[in-house]
Amino acid sequence: MTRDPAEFVEKITEQARPLEKAFYLAEWDAAVTGSEAAVARVREAQAAHMRFWSDPELFRVAKQLHEAGQAEDPLLNRQLKLICLAAARNQQDEATIQRLSELESGVRRRYYNYRARVDGKELSDNQIDEILKHSQDSTQLQQVWEASKQVGQQVAEDVREMARLRNAAARSQGYRDHFHRSLLLDEIDEQELLALFDDLEQQSREPFTRLKEEIDKILSSRFGVAERQLRPWHYGDRFFQDGPRLEEVDLDSLVADRNIEELAVATYTGLGMDVVSILSRSDLYPRPGKNQHAFCIHVDRKGDIRTLNNLQPTHRWAETLLHELGHGVYDQYVDASLPWLLRAPAHTFATEAVAILMGSLTFDPEWYNRVIGTREDKARSLTASALRADRAKKLIFTRWCLTMAHFERLFYGDPEADLDTIWWDCVERYQLLQRPEGRQAPDWAAKIHVALVPVYYHNYELGHLMAAQLRKRLEDEAGGIVGRPAAGRWLIDSVFSPGASLDWRSLIEQATGEPLNPRYFIETLA
Numbered sequence: 001m002t003r004d005p006a007e008f009v010e011k012i013t014e015q016a017r018p019l020e021k022a023f024y025l026a027e028w029d030a031a032v033t034g035s036e037a038a039v040a041r042v043r044e045a046q047a048a049h050m051r052f053w054s055d056p057e058l059f060r061v062a063k064q065l066h067e068a069g070q071a072e073d074p075l076l077n078r079q080l081k082l083i084c085l086a087a088a089r090n091q092q093d094e095a096t097i098q099r100l101s102e103l104e105s106g107v108r109r110r111y112y113n114y115r116a117r118v119d120g121k122e123l124s125d126n127q128i129d130e131i132l133k134h135s136q137d138s139t140q141l142q143q144v145w146e147a148s149k150q151v152g153q154q155v156a157e158d159v160r161e162m163a164r165l166r167n168a169a170a171r172s173q174g175y176r177d178h179f180h181r182s183l184l185l186d187e188i189d190e191q192e193l194l195a196l197f198d199d200l201e202q203q204s205r206e207p208f209t210r211l212k213e214e215i216d217k218i219l220s221s222r223f224g225v226a227e228r229q230l231r232p233w234h235y236g237d238r239f240f241q242d243g244p245r246l247e248e249v250d251l252d253s254l255v256a257d258r259n260i261e262e263l264a265v266a267t268y269t270g271l272g273m274d275v276v277s278i279l280s281r282s283d284l285y286p287r288p289g290k291n292q293h294a295f296c297i298h299v300d301r302k303g304d305i306r307t308l309n310n311l312q313p314t315h316r317w318a319e320t321l322l323h324e325l326g327h328g329v330y331d332q333y334v335d336a337s338l339p340w341l342l343r344a345p346a347h348t349f350a351t352e353a354v355a356i357l358m359g360s361l362t363f364d365p366e367w368y369n370r371v372i373g374t375r376e377d378k379a380r381s382l383t384a385s386a387l388r389a390d391r392a393k394k395l396i397f398t399r400w401c402l403t404m405a406h407f408e409r410l411f412y413g414d415p416e417a418d419l420d421t422i423w424w425d426c427v428e429r430y431q432l433l434q435r436p437e438g439r440q441a442p443d444w445a446a447k448i449h450v451a452l453v454p455v456y457y458h459n460y461e462l463g464h465l466m467a468a469q470l471r472k473r474l475e476d477e478a479g480g481i482v483g484r485p486a487a488g489r490w491l492i493d494s495v496f497s498p499g500a501s502l503d504w505r506s507l508i509e510q511a512t513g514e515p516l517n518p519r520y521f522i523e524t525l526a
């Protein structure tokens, strides 16, 4: 392989570019058609992509060039760094890859096919969620909740084995364990993350304790049980991650007779951003066989940006479309003159932050007033209660993220430990739930992310923190967001344009004048 750094980067780019494009195109086709042929193409394209980055010689040369070239040409260095990280993430010996993918596909099949049994009846995940959200009957709730956890028993031993394998692979590369490795290869310093989460834990403790007391009062009267008898099945979902029904607010009525697509165009036009071309390539409405979720994809890093949605005239879908287009405009306004490797967001959680920020405009009274034309007093009163409900959700989700992040750290620290007890210790500590008496079961393994999307959850929380910090800056800079081209200009110039030429730390500091700070998020939860 060539020893000239610029030539090396060029050569890697030429090889990586078509592999990524093939993978994204296959993903898009699979999502819009659901066809078996497209799903098979995704598998092949993904394997080709992984095979390319797993080349040990590529990794060795990239590392050498990166270490030798420190600080000469910042853009070249950044590209070498990104090549090193992508290669490092894929360095695994063939036997480990084989064994891990076997375990993963077996475990995935069991999660997807698992049906909880209650009174001889099988329940799908949707039915379980429905009962946990709406039932008024404590006995039924307990039965359904317990049944939902049984998938944990079925997969726990395999998930433990996956942790051992992931740890062994991490140690062979010199990392302490898989937790440590995953974070570092995603440019997150473990000590920094833990300190940030400790800060978040302390600052959210008081507002969360207050919210939890309010929730307990409501649930105690809803179920006719004393507050001290409330157990995890009373809290609205399997993990207390969304929380129970609190306030019913009808935001749907405000968007009911509107075209969501037009609302999105008006929102982004008001910021001086063009989304019409993105929408024209997109697949927006429900159809049989099509993926039922929503996502945004940048196929070629040259402006072929598309979003898949399943739009209905509801508040939730208005929020979702603005969210996905938030990912879309970030991609679209990355400086097109940057090299291919740098034409991407600075980090997964940075693009998530922008998407969260844009979706949250559907809770902004100014959005109803300026984009929909709702009378100001009506917009203000409805959004005030919707915002309260949204804040409660964020606080509940934050404490759940703390459970997930701390559990995973301990899990990879020692997969042989008494994980059943450690899980409930985390749940009690961060989510203030009371564990069921005498429960001894692998409830940690009932959460699919622990098995199949490991060491990822912190990104959701970091996205929220960064979104709040951006919003604060936009309020100072432009007086708000909706209908303010100055806000759009600032986002494009300060956040989108640098792409991946900056790591997330430098981006946040350069854009907002300070490091990532949980204070702004906490302030919105008070």
Ligand SMILES: [Zn+2]
Pocket: 323, 327, 352, 355
């Ligand atoms: Zn997103």
